[in-house]
Amino acid sequence: MLGKLRRLNQDVSKTALEESERLPSEERRRFLRSGLFTAGGAMVGGALAGIAPKALAATQYPPEIPPWTRSLGAGVVTDPYGVPSPFEKDVIRRNVPWLTADKVSSISFTPLQHLKGIITPNGLFFERHHAGRPEIDPQQHRLMIHGLVDRPIILSMEDLQRFPSVSQINFIECPANGGMEWRGAQLNSLQFLHGMVSCAEWTGVRLSTLLQEVGIKPEGKWLLAEGADGAAMTRSIPLEKALDDVIVAYAQNGEALRREQGYPIRLVVPGWEGNTHVKWLRRLEVGDKPWMQREETSKYTDLMPDGTAHGFTWVMEAKSVITSPCPEMPLKNKGICQIEGLAWSGRGKVKAVDVSVDGGQSWQQAQLREPVMSKSLTRFSLEWKWDGNPALLQSRVIDETGYVQPTLAQLKQARGTNSIYHKNAIQTWKVNADGSVVNVQLS
Amino acid sequence: MFSFHKKPRLFASTCCGVILASIPILGAAEQAGHYGYGEPATEEQIAAWDIDVRPDGKGLPEGSGTVDEGMAVYETYCSSCHGAFGEGMGRYPKLAGGEGSLTEDRPEKTVGSYWPYASTLWDYIHRAMPFFAPQSLTDDQVYALTAYVLNLNYIVDGDFVANKETLPQVQMPNHDGFIWEDPRPVVNNERCMEDCKEEVTVSDSAAGKNLTPSTTGPLDEGITE
Numbered sequence: 001m002l003g004k005l006r007r008l009n010q011d012v013s014k015t016a017l018e019e020s021e022r023l024p025s026e027e028r029r030r031f032l033r034s035g036l037f038t039a040g041g042a043m044v045g046g047a048l049a050g051i052a053p054k055a056l057a058a059t060q061y062p063p064e065i066p067p068w069t070r071s072l073g074a075g076v077v078t079d080p081y082g083v084p085s086p087f088e089k090d091v092i093r094r095n096v097p098w099l100t101a102d103k104v105s106s107i108s109f110t111p112l113q114h115l116k117g118i119i120t121p122n123g124l125f126f127e128r129h130h131a132g133r134p135e136i137d138p139q140q141h142r143l144m145i146h147g148l149v150d151r152p153i154i155l156s157m158e159d160l161q162r163f164p165s166v167s168q169i170n171f172i173e174c175p176a177n178g179g180m181e182w183r184g185a186q187l188n189s190l191q192f193l194h195g196m197v198s199c200a201e202w203t204g205v206r207l208s209t210l211l212q213e214v215g216i217k218p219e220g221k222w223l224l225a226e227g228a229d230g231a232a233m234t235r236s237i238p239l240e241k242a243l244d245d246v247i248v249a250y251a252q253n254g255e256a257l258r259r260e261q262g263y264p265i266r267l268v269v270p271g272w273e274g275n276t277h278v279k280w281l282r283r284l285e286v287g288d289k290p291w292m293q294r295e296e297t298s299k300y301t302d303l304m305p306d307g308t309a310h311g312f313t314w315v316m317e318a319k320s321v322i323t324s325p326c327p328e329m330p331l332k333n334k335g336i337c338q339i340e341g342l343a344w345s346g347r348g349k350v351k352a353v354d355v356s357v358d359g360g361q362s363w364q365q366a367q368l369r370e371p372v373m374s375k376s377l378t379r380f381s382l383e384w385k386w387d388g389n390p391a392l393l394q395s396r397v398i399d400e401t402g403y404v405q406p407t408l409a410q411l412k413q414a415r416g417t418n419s420i421y422h423k424n425a426i427q428t429w430k431v432n433a434d435g436s437v438v439n440v441q442l443s
Numbered sequence: 444m445f446s447f448h449k450k451p452r453l454f455a456s457t458c459c460g461v462i463l464a465s466i467p468i469l470g471a472a473e474q475a476g477h478y479g480y481g482e483p484a485t486e487e488q489i490a491a492w493d494i495d496v497r498p499d500g501k502g503l504p505e506g507s508g509t510v511d512e513g514m515a516v517y518e519t520y521c522s523s524c525h526g527a528f529g530e531g532m533g534r535y536p537k538l539a540g541g542e543g544s545l546t547e548d549r550p551e552k553t554v555g556s557y558w559p560y561a562s563t564l565w566d567y568i569h570r571a572m573p574f575f576a577p578q579s580l581t582d583d584q585v586y587a588l589t590a591y592v593l594n595l596n597y598i599v600d601g602d603f604v605a606n607k608e609t610l611p612q613v614q615m616p617n618h619d620g621f622i623w624e625d626p627r628p629v630v631n632n633e634r635c636m637e638d639c640k641e642e643v644t645v646s647d648s649a650a651g652k653n654l655t656p657s658t659t660g661p662l663d664e665g666i667t668e
Contacts, residue, residue, distance in 0.1 A: 090659045097656065097664060101524075101534030105574075111658070131577060144484050144492055151476055152484035159480040188649035191658050213476035224495055230577045232570040234495065283492055290623075291495050292560045294567040298552065301621065307545035309557075313625045327649075328658050354636070359643035363636045392643060396632070404632040414629045418550050422627075430645065443646035 090114075093124055096192055099180070104132040105231075107174065109195030112321075112342065113328040118169070118377040120198035122253050127260045128174050128196070130295075131230030134280055138264040141228065143248070147285035150215030157250065157264050163205040163213075166247060168270065169376045171344045173197035173316045175273040175300060175421035182417040185441045190326035193427065193439060197344070199377040202268045204249035207242050211286070220286040224293075225267050228282035235276045236290035237269065241314075245270045245375075248281060271346030271375040272314040273421070275300055305416030316346035318405050319424040320353055320380070320397035331435035334388045339366070340381045345399035349373065352398045353380040359392030359428065359442055360407065366395070374400075391431040392440070408441055494578075496566040500611035503565065506582040507606035510599070513591025516584045520573040529553070529595045539595040542616065555596025559621050561613035565589045565605075586610075 060066035084091065093108040100106040108127040110120055120126075127133070138157045146152035177196035180186050187193050207223075216239065223242045227233040237246070249268045250257060257263040262279030269276045275295055290296070290312075302310040320343035325331050339357075343350045349372055354363040366382040380395070397405045406414075408425035415422075430440040496502035518527075524535035531537030541551025550556075554564060569585045571577050580588070590605040598613060599605075649655065656663035 092662070094656060094658060094662060098654070099534075113658070131571065131574070144489065146484050146489050146493065152489060153476075153481040154484045154488065155481040162480050163478060185647040185649040186652060186654050188652070188655045189658050192655060213478055213480075215476065226495070230571065232494070232577065234570070285493065285495065287497075289497060289499070291566075292498050292563055293495070294563050294571075297560060297563050297621075298554075298558050298567075303545060303550060303552070305546065307550075307620065309545075309621050310626060311621045311623045313627060315625065315627070317627060354634070359640075359645075361638070361640055361643060363639070365636075392645075396634075398634055402631075403628055404634050406630040406632045410630045410632060426632075428645075430648065439649040440645045441647040443644045 088114075091124070093127065093195075094191060096180075096187070105130050107176070107196060109191045110198045111191050111328075112195050112197075112323050113190045113326050115323070118199050118342070118371075118379055119253060120200055122200070122255065122258050122261070125198040125200060125252070125258065125261055126172075126174070126196050128274060129229070129231075129260075130233050133259050134229045135259065136228060136264060136280060141264050141282070143265060143281060143284070145210060145214050145284045145286075147224075147287050148217040148220035149211075149286050150217065151213075153214055155210075160205055160248065160250060160265065163209055165203055166206055167201055167203040167251075168245070168247065168268075169199065169201045169371075169373055170268055170270040171197055171199040171316075171375065171377050172268070172274045172277055173319075173344070173346075174275070175313075175316065178423040178425075179420045181439075181441070182412070182419065182423060185439050188327045188439050190321070190323060190328055194321045196274070197342075197377070199344075200252045201254065202247060202249040203251035203254075204247040204265070204268065207246040207248055207267075207284075208244075210248060210284070211239075211243060214286075216286055219288045222287045222290050224283075224285040224287060224291050225276070225278040225281060226283040226285075227262075227278050228280040233275070233278055233280075233295065234291065234293040235278060235296055236293065237276060237314075238290075239286070241269065241272070269314075271316060271348075273300065273316055276314060300421060302415065302419040302421050304419070313422060316344075317422065317424045318345035318347065318350070318397045318399040318403050319343070320350075320395040320405060321427045322355070322393050322395050322429060325393070325431060325435075325437045326429060327437045327439060330437050331386055331431060333435075334386055336383060336385050338381050339384050339393065340379065341366075341395050343368075343378050343380055343395070343397040344376065345397065345401075345403070346375060347403065348375065348400040350378040350380075350397055351400045351402075353378075354396045354398075355380075355382045355384075356394040356396070357384060357391045360394055360396075360426070363396065386431070388433060390433055392442070393429040393431060393437075394426050396426055409443065494566075494570055496562045496569070498560040498562045498611065500562065500607055503562070503607035503610060504582045505607065506586055507604050508583050508585070508587025508590050509604050510587075510590045510594040510601050512583075513587035513589070513594070516580070516588050517591050520576075520580070521588070524574060529592060538592055545617070545620070553596065554592055555598060555616060557617050557620070559615055559618045561589070561593060561598075561610050561615055564592060565610060568592075 091111050091114040095108045110124050110126045143155045174196035178193055221239055223237045223239055225235055247268045248265055250265050252261055265281045266279040267277050267281055302313055322341040324340045339355055343353045353366045355366045356363045366380040369379040372378050405426055411425045428440050428442055430438045524532055525538050526532050529539030538554050541553040541556035544551045568588050586605040590603050593599045
């Protein structure tokens with residue numbers, strides 16, 4: 001039986017080999033290893049009549065029967081840690097080379113245009129490093145908790161995992177998401193315009209559990225979180241938030257944190273700007289005042305038109321964006337299409353999302369897809385019949401506090417164009433008659 | 444702030460002599476928390492890792508540095524990225540200048556024009572600079588660099604000596620330029636559903652600007668500003 005299958009494989013392997021010629025060498029090796037080509041590397045003739053011609057057909061859909069249906073696939077543990085299909089090779093994080101001086105202190109963007117649901121796969125979660133991604137041996141890593149506490153302690157990663165754990169789904173967004181667009185429309189891509197947001201299930205220990213363990217002295221009002229990376233990244237966080245819903249996370253979507261996300265541990269500060277979620281966490285200090293660190297004075301403060309700046313603007317206000325169609329995902333056909341997008345709020349749950357196809361003259365309420373969770377991405381959709389005429393697509397989120405996502409004009413009116421951070425304005429996509437989609441701004 | 448519901452240690456001590464032995468080491472005021480995991484952090488361990496410095500000077504170590512000493516250190520470790528006079532290079536940050544520019548179309552947020560506290564300068568140089576070799580400078584070198592960068596911004600005179608007494612007294616020009624309370628929401632759109640505006644005008648488009656890296660194929664390395 002197996003011998004017969006093998007013979008069949010040898011026939012279709014001709015096609016398989018030809019297919020593989022078009023793949024890059026790494027993928028080609030994997031393809032050849034995958035079992036389609038099983039004759040020890042040798043091409044063996046003797047095709048069974050009637051099979052080879054079909055296998056060589058240009059397309060594999062009906063009435064053709066594709067080679068993968070008439071052969072054995074790759075065995076288990078071909079990829080001991082699974083990787084996406086080679087056909088998904090475009091679905092990667094990308095950077096904007098002109099944005100930063102160096103990749104070591106830079107940002108990469110999540111390909112939101114390709115993602116489904118609300119969870120960002122770990123390999124696609126956006127990255128922001130201030131001094132590169134350190135390689136930390138968890139056996140050697142320690143978390144120190146000290147300052148205005150009764151019992152300063154040092155915890156190993158093993159110690160941390162002994163505490164009761166919690167899991168929660170939260171987005172993380174860099175406050176600079178969309179920050180290149182205050183002065184005008186520059187980038188024509190969902191990924192680069194909005195890809196500094198991602199969402200994962202985080203598992204770890206509640207910070208309140210750890211702080212109770214060490215005992216906060218009555219004078220303690222603030223917490224300093226510090227990373228073990230070359231930036232020794234720090235942020236001051238008021239204890240009120242620290243004791244509310246913050247966790248020291250060691251897992252992300254069911255597995256250990258990725259190195260880019262702070263392996264072995266990071267802070268998750270739900271709804272607050274990304275840089276407060278200190279990665280590679282090594283130290284937590286309780287104090288009576290904020291520390292006024294570089295990343296909360298010189299950076300991550302919002303310059304207003306009158307020259308004053310707002311500091312401690314931690315919350316990521318409600319925002320939404322249509323992810324399909326978008327510049328990377330143009331409309332290919334007239335007729336019924338599903339407008340889809342993502343909405344989120346750092347203040348709680350998404351209450352509603354409205355969609356406009358006429359640049360905000362009129363709006364329709366979209367459907368929210370379950371689950372709708374606090375400080376998490378929420379997916380929305382609206383069925384729309386595209387008649388082939390140009391259209392201006394927008395989405396507008398309303399969160400559970402009643403806050404309505406502002407237009408760009410409203411935001412600029414209040415905040416000028418020099419804030420860099422916290423640009424949560426309504427995004428406008430212009431759909432052209434040919435179905436292409438362009439990032440535009442309305443006056 | 445918290446009430447601790449400690450489990451009696453009696454049970455544990457009856458089954459495990461090691462815990463009994465540990466009680467005198469911890470001392471009455473430093474009994475373990477509810478879980479008792481980890482180990483107590485010693486003063487020496489804390490001192491080595493606790494590197495933060497606050498505006499009131501808390502955390503500043505002994506030592507000192509002058510403007511002249513700072514210039515020499517700066518030329519060795521800093522000027523290749525930040526420029527000989529703190530003017531910045533490419534996308535590496537400008538450290539000096541920009542006075543009065545915060546209301547302009549292109550504000551320059553430097554130590555002199557923007558930073559509210561001198562302590563932040565010491566803290567940040569010490570923890571994260573030089574970029575390629577963080578935490579490699581001596582405390583005296585950090586004091587000297589702090590003095591030099593402040594002098595580049597005309598905040599201190601050339602004879603300034605930075606130390607833990609003088610730095611907290613340095614008044615930064617933009618000290619009062621910050622509001623440390625989040626005023627948001629400052630914009631709250633109305634949830635209009637029909638006839639929300641009379642006309643719609645596209646004021647800007649990203650089409651044809653050639654600033655967007657490719658979102659297909661390999662990473663786009665080629666686009667420059």
